[in-house]
Amino acid sequence: MRLTLSNSLQSRLLLGAGAWSVLALIITGLLLAYLMREQLESQVQQRLAADMTQLLGKVEMSADERLTIQRDLSDPLYQKIYSGSYWQLSRDGVVVLRSRSLWDQDLPPQAAQPSDESGFAYLGGPQSQKLLSLQRQVTLPRVPGRLSVQITRDLAEIDSAMRQFNLVLASGLGILALGLIVASFLQVRLGLRPLRRMRRGLAEIRQGEATGLTGRYPVEVQPLVEDLNGVLSDNAALIERARSRAGNLAHALKTPLSVLANEARERQRAGDPVGDRLDVEIRNMRTQLDWHLAHARVAAARRPGMSTSVDFVADRLVRTLTKLYPENRIDRHGTTGLKFAGELQDLEQMLGNLLDNACKWATRQVDLRVADNASGILICVEDDGPGLSDELKVHALQRGKRLDEKSPGDGLGLSIVKELAELYRGELRLGDAPAGGLAVTLVLPAVNAERR
Incomplete structure (x- = not known):
């Protein structure tokens, strides 16, 4: 996972935006x-x-100098036992009056408040209630x-309301988060689209379908293109030169x-032995010359954008060799429309050598089969001739080795096909x-081998 995130620009952008x-x-x-x-x-x-304020307005001193309340507060919760709405009056630390809701309980005192100031505090009340308390030290007329x-x-009502609010809030923010993540994904995908288009363009260049990147790109990417x-x-240009x-x-x-x-x-012809030595050395020079020319062509052909139709080369070679070897029948089978990711001249040389050798050794029939798979293009040339032993098969692929010394040639046939293919x-x-x-x-x- 670490490697995926570190190597993927899209994953990093999405992770950052999501986080x-x-x-x-x-x-x-x-x-x-x-x-x-x-x-x-x-x-x-x-x-x-x-x-x-309403409570203080109702406090009076009775004839027997006892504190009394003219009438109850307007909120009925102060009359309901253990409702959580309580009041009490104290003098010198002694409770002198309390609300009916307190029954026989006393409220724990808050910290002492300075004169003429009031403050709020959280207290524990009857029935393990959590209370919000307001306490004030007052002096009333006619009350010593x-x-x-x-x-x-x-605070239970507030806690209940907060639970409902938090549930709605979490649901809303969760939906919003999902929407933002989807929007970020779409934004990143849209923003990286030019890079994906560039990648496709480079794949086309590598497969021989194009020689360069085309089209307009964003100003941030266009200089790179x-x-x-x-x-x-x-x-x-350098390879061509x-x-x-x-x-x-x-x-x-x-x-x-x-x-x-x-x-x-x-x-x-004059019987001079020097002529034989010269002939051998000239053949070696021509062999080396043709060999290095073939390598130079392959180096040039492997540049981006090279593509050769297998059908075109195969059909032309079959027509030519049919005329040169009229006693043989050359049949072609298999897939059509394939393209070789290389130069026309190299494919002609490789396939031409194979077909020419087959026609030389065939009795009457030569078969050319073309197919494709994950490895690329498969070209198989078969004949009905004498064939080769395992030892001669190894010998035939060695440069300069000729199986028939009487036939013309320099021994480059199968060996150069092998090395050109390997290049x-x-x-x-x-x-x-x-x-x-x-x-x-x-x-x-093959061109587009990676896409098939």
């Missing part, structure tokens, strides 16, 4: 709950202050001494080699055909 959204909503919820409770308690405090007046309200296109263009120079060098060497070859043949990250396999001849399977990279 901040949840944190902000939690803080908002706590603040709203605090403000709501403060508001409710403020209303209770105002009600307590009003009830105390100072009185301590204490009046309370049960332009730099990538510039690098691709410079790389293609190197390839052109290698070709020019090869053509420049071919003329002197032809002159030397003619000289070698003249000396051979394209492919392979060449030799096996036995159902008709008894040789089956050669060529595996090459």
